[in-house]
Amino acid sequence: MTTWKAGRARLARYFLDAAIPMDAFLADLRATSPLRVPGAAVFMTANPDAAPPALLHHFKHNKMLHAKVVLLSVHTAHVPEVPEPQRISVESLGEGFWRVSVTYGFMESPDVPEALARCASRGLALELREVSYYLGRETLLTTRRAGMAAWRKALFVFLSRNAQPASAFFSLPAYRVVELGAQIEL
Numbered sequence: 169m170t171t172w173k174a175g176r177a178r179l180a181r182y183f184l185d186a187a188i189p190m191d192a193f194l195a196d197l198r199a200t201s202p203l204r205v206p207g208a209a210v211f212m213t214a215n216p217d218a219a220p221p222a223l224l225h226h227f228k229h230n231k232m233l234h235a236k237v238v239l240l241s242v243h244t245a246h247v248p249e250v251p252e253p254q255r256i257s258v259e260s261l262g263e264g265f266w267r268v269s270v271t272y273g274f275m276e277s278p279d280v281p282e283a284l285a286r287c288a289s290r291g292l293a294l295e296l297r298e299v300s301y302y303l304g305r306e307t308l309l310t311t312r313r314a315g316m317a318a319w320r321k322a323l324f325v326f327l328s329r330n331a332q333p334a335s336a337f338f339s340l341p342a343y344r345v346v347e348l349g350a351q352i353e354l
Contacts, residue, residue: 174316175324178354179306180214187218190239190261197263202227204264208236208299210284212334216241216267222304225348233264236294241269242278242338249273256283258290266292279339301340305347310354321354 213220216239227233239261250273259267270283281296288294308328310321335345 171320171323172327174320175328175354178315186221187215188224190217190219190265190267193219193224194261194263194265197233203232204235205232207234208238208294209234209302210238210240210280210299211302212280212304212338213239213241216269220302220304222302222348225304226302226346234300236264236266236292238266238268238284238292238294240280240284241267242280243269243271245271245273247273248275250276252286256286256290258287258292260291268292277339278337281339281341299344301335301345303334303340303345303347305349308354313353316354324354 209226211220211223211226213223220239223237223239250271255271257269261267268284268287270278270280272278280301281299284292284294284299285296306328308325310318310325312318316324334340335342335347
């Protein structure tokens with residue numbers, strides 16, 4: 169468990185160091201007016217204040233964005249269940265971007281499509297059968313960099329490869345998920 173925690177902390181630092189603030193990303197969009205296509209894209213993110221790496225990769229390679237872009241963060245509270253009225257917060261960021269935060273209790277199983285359906289009453293209506301879910305998929309590479317012992321790096325890579333896929337954990341429909349990969353050196 170300590171190896172998993174240390175490895176996840178290293179990955180979190182990596183993503184934090186590489187993050188672009190969402191305000192800066194939106195300002196750039198206003199200046200460049202990229203092509204927008206119909207539909208909605210949901211980008212899962214641990215840091216709702218920064219542009220998710222999957223969003224940056226998607227935009228870099230496809231040179232377009234969906235009409236609605238949802239930055240979705242899922243949190244686990246230190247209580248068994250979170251009452252429905254306190255579970256979801258929705259915020260419009262402008263430019264067709266929305267920030268959605270969903271909180272579950274530690275005894276609850278996340279169901280992202282069900283949570284997104286409940287966003288309609290908060291101003292964000294989505295046609296769920298047409299939503300694309302974008303997830304980052306990291307391929308971890310061990311290096312001689314300091315910070316973790318070589319055996320711990322190897323163990324963390326093994327544990328990461330065998331972890332439950334995010335699409336299953338968040339109850340995402342498999343046929344609507346797009347994974348964008350990156351190689352990360354530990």
